Amino acid sequence: MNSPHPTPSARFRVNSPDMADGRVARAQFANIMGGDGDNLSPQIEWHDAPADAKSFIVTLYDPDAPTGSGWWHWAVANIPGTARALARGAGTDEALLPEGALQVNTDMGVPGYGGPLPPPGETHRYVVTVTALDVPRLELPPTATPALLAFMALGHTVGKACFTAQGSR
Numbered sequence: 001m002n003s004p005h006p007t008p009s010a011r012f013r014v015n016s017p018d019m020a021d022g023r024v025a026r027a028q029f030a031n032i033m034g035g036d037g038d039n040l041s042p043q044i045e046w047h048d049a050p051a052d053a054k055s056f057i058v059t060l061y062d063p064d065a066p067t068g069s070g071w072w073h074w075a076v077a078n079i080p081g082t083a084r085a086l087a088r089g090a091g092t093d094e095a096l097l098p099e100g101a102l103q104v105n106t107d108m109g110v111p112g113y114g115g116p117l118p119p120p121g122e123t124h125r126y127v128v129t130v131t132a133l134d135v136p137r138l139e140l141p142p143t144a145t146p147a148l149l150a151f152m153a154l155g156h157t158v159g160k161a162c163f164t165a166q167g168s169r
Contacts, residue, residue, distance in 0.1 A: 011048040014130045014161040018042035018088060024126055024167030030115035035169075041074060041091025041113035046084055046130045050159040053132035054081040057153060059146060062116060064124040067107075072146040073126070074113045075104045078137040100137065104144040116167045123168040132159040 018025050019042055029037025044058055056079040065071035074091050083098040090096035091103065091113020103111035118124040133156040140152060 012046070012050060012130075012132065012159045012161040013048060014044065014046045014128055014163055016042045016044050016128060016163070016165070019126075019128075019163075019165040022165050024116055024165050028115050029167070029169065030117040033117060035115065035117045037115050037117075039092060039113065039115040040089055041086070041115075042128075043088040044086045044128060044130070046161055049081075049084070049130075049161075050132045052134055052158050054136045055079055055133045055138075056081070056083065057129075057131040057133065057149060058086055059127075059129050059131075059149075060113075061127045061129070061146070062118075062124050063127065064118070064122070066119065072107045073116060074106060075146040075149055076101050077104055077140060077144075077149055078102045081136065102140065104140060104146060104149050106146070118168055120169055123166050126165050126167055127162055128165070129160060129162045131157055134158045 027038040027040045028042050029035050031037050031039045058076045060074040062071040079101045080098050087096040105111050106114050108114040131153055135156050138152045
């Protein structure tokens with residue numbers, strides 16, 4: 001039986017060439033509400049996934065957002081088990097997503113990538129997580145949120161890989 005809270009695997013890992021220095025690139029920042037970025041989702045790559053992974057979830061989360069509950073910037077479900085990356089820009093151009101992948105609503109209230117926009121002078125952490133699942137897809141309603149996505153993944157998670165980048169403006 002799968003643990004509902006697996007620990008990150010020492011072998012399973014995730015990275016982003018767009019955040020290789022541990023910083024969110026200016027291109028990834030939002031271009032709304034005073035932001036001067038390009039709202040371009042970063043390329044996300046994962047390696048040494050569990051052998052029994054049949055699909056993946058990728059999320060980008062800011063635990064430091066001044067909301068009391070953080071901020072979900074991006075959540076993609078039903079990524080095929082054969083995939084090992086999300087292309088740069090896939091969060092705003094669905095043609096770049098692997099076939100069958102589904103972007104769920106973020107804290108902006110719509111699916112797709114919504115870039116970081118920390119308050120001026122603050123540095124926030126941005127946690128990228130790839131979750132490996134033992135099912136090929138999750139049946140999600142069109143109104144799914146990252147919280148519902150995480151709940152639906154319980155009992156199907158066979159591995160997690162995370163990294164954290166920082167961003168400020």
